[in-house]
Amino acid sequence: MRKIIQLFKKLKQLDKYLLKQVIEMFLMGVFVFTAIIFASDTFITLIKQISMYGIPFKVALIMIILNLPSVFVMTIPMGVLLSTVMTLNRLSLASEITVMRSCGIGLERIAKPIFIFAIVMACFSFFINETIVPAATKQSKNLALWAFGKQNFVFKEVGDKGLRRLFYVGHCENNTLYNITVLDISKEDTIQVLQAKQGATSPKGWEFDKGAIYTVSDNGNVLNTTIFEHSLAQFGMDLSKELEKNVAQEQNFFQLVKYLATHRDISKEVKASLAIQLHDKIALPVTTIVFVLIGVPLAITPPRVRYNRGFLFSILIIFFYYLLRALSVSFGEAGALPPFFAAWIPNILIAIVGSYLYYKKVYTIT
Numbered sequence: 001m002r003k004i005i006q007l008f009k010k011l012k013q014l015d016k017y018l019l020k021q022v023i024e025m026f027l028m029g030v031f032v033f034t035a036i037i038f039a040s041d042t043f044i045t046l047i048k049q050i051s052m053y054g055i056p057f058k059v060a061l062i063m064i065i066l067n068l069p070s071v072f073v074m075t076i077p078m079g080v081l082l083s084t085v086m087t088l089n090r091l092s093l094a095s096e097i098t099v100m101r102s103c104g105i106g107l108e109r110i111a112k113p114i115f116i117f118a119i120v121m122a123c124f125s126f127f128i129n130e131t132i133v134p135a136a137t138k139q140s141k142n143l144a145l146w147a148f149g150k151q152n153f154v155f156k157e158v159g160d161k162g163l164r165r166l167f168y169v170g171h172c173e174n175n176t177l178y179n180i181t182v183l184d185i186s187k188e189d190t191i192q193v194l195q196a197k198q199g200a201t202s203p204k205g206w207e208f209d210k211g212a213i214y215t216v217s218d219n220g221n222v223l224n225t226t227i228f229e230h231s232l233a234q235f236g237m238d239l240s241k242e243l244e245k246n247v248a249q250e251q252n253f254f255q256l257v258k259y260l261a262t263h264r265d266i267s268k269e270v271k272a273s274l275a276i277q278l279h280d281k282i283a284l285p286v287t288t289i290v291f292v293l294i295g296v297p298l299a300i301t302p303p304r305v306r307y308n309r310g311f312l313f314s315i316l317i318i319f320f321y322y323l324l325r326a327l328s329v330s331f332g333e334a335g336a337l338p339p340f341f342a343a344w345i346p347n348i349l350i351a352i353v354g355s356y357l358y359y360k361k362v363y364t365i366t
Contacts, residue, residue, distance in 0.1 A: 014113075179198075199211075211228060
């Protein structure tokens, strides 16, 4: 910390002045965007975990806190963009940019400390994603399995027409479910009740051991009873896919590369998704720098504009970026785009537009 303070003191007065405002706005932006994501997505996940799986509130709350590092990785680029646009837009409205340029300080010199700050934040984001996020995600998963193993829990499969199946599990240990009861109401006129001592889910389907299946009519008559030692059921719900979703977050870049090289038996859909997330581990931190590239020229307000439009520009850029990101990832998971382009297309497009605007603003503004 002392070295950072000493390094800051050695900076020129202009750099200190700009960085002080950028950092203050950055911290506020990260806090606001994190709160928005937490309120709109993470809090809803908390409620679902409590209601659907019976996870105790304290355990679910700790799991949410453990997911905060992954949220910070998303909000750091947003915060850098907001701080860049808001700071430069305010300086432009106050004619401070004009004064600096009249003193021979070019826009590229004004933007230099902001780009350096963006590079530092990109490295910091990459560090969080490579070290803290995998450990926190693993701990969150282990905590969920511990909660499942300590008490009975219930989860459900819902289709287009409502509830299809209800699963009751006595406890969970080493990814194996024990004392399972499945109530299947997906078929008309009949209800199936499956009871098994243990079971697990795999890409092949649900595997149950030592149990029985009862087929019951609407009026309560038992139509058929089947005793089995081992049974494979093709339910529409595959928990293995849910577990595979966290594989990328549980591993850093090099671990995920090794995982993809050694696990050649995984499905094409899962492999494409993991490959996209592999490239995204680098693409997302780089977004911080790309946002500054497009944010700097958009923040410089023409003299006739007398209001701060920085916040509006920030929201529009973030919306456009995540819209592109959602589309490219969807195309990538469907196989229409290679994983590299699925992860990098938003950055490439915004970097092209940002480079053009930056060049035009820096070298043609009068």
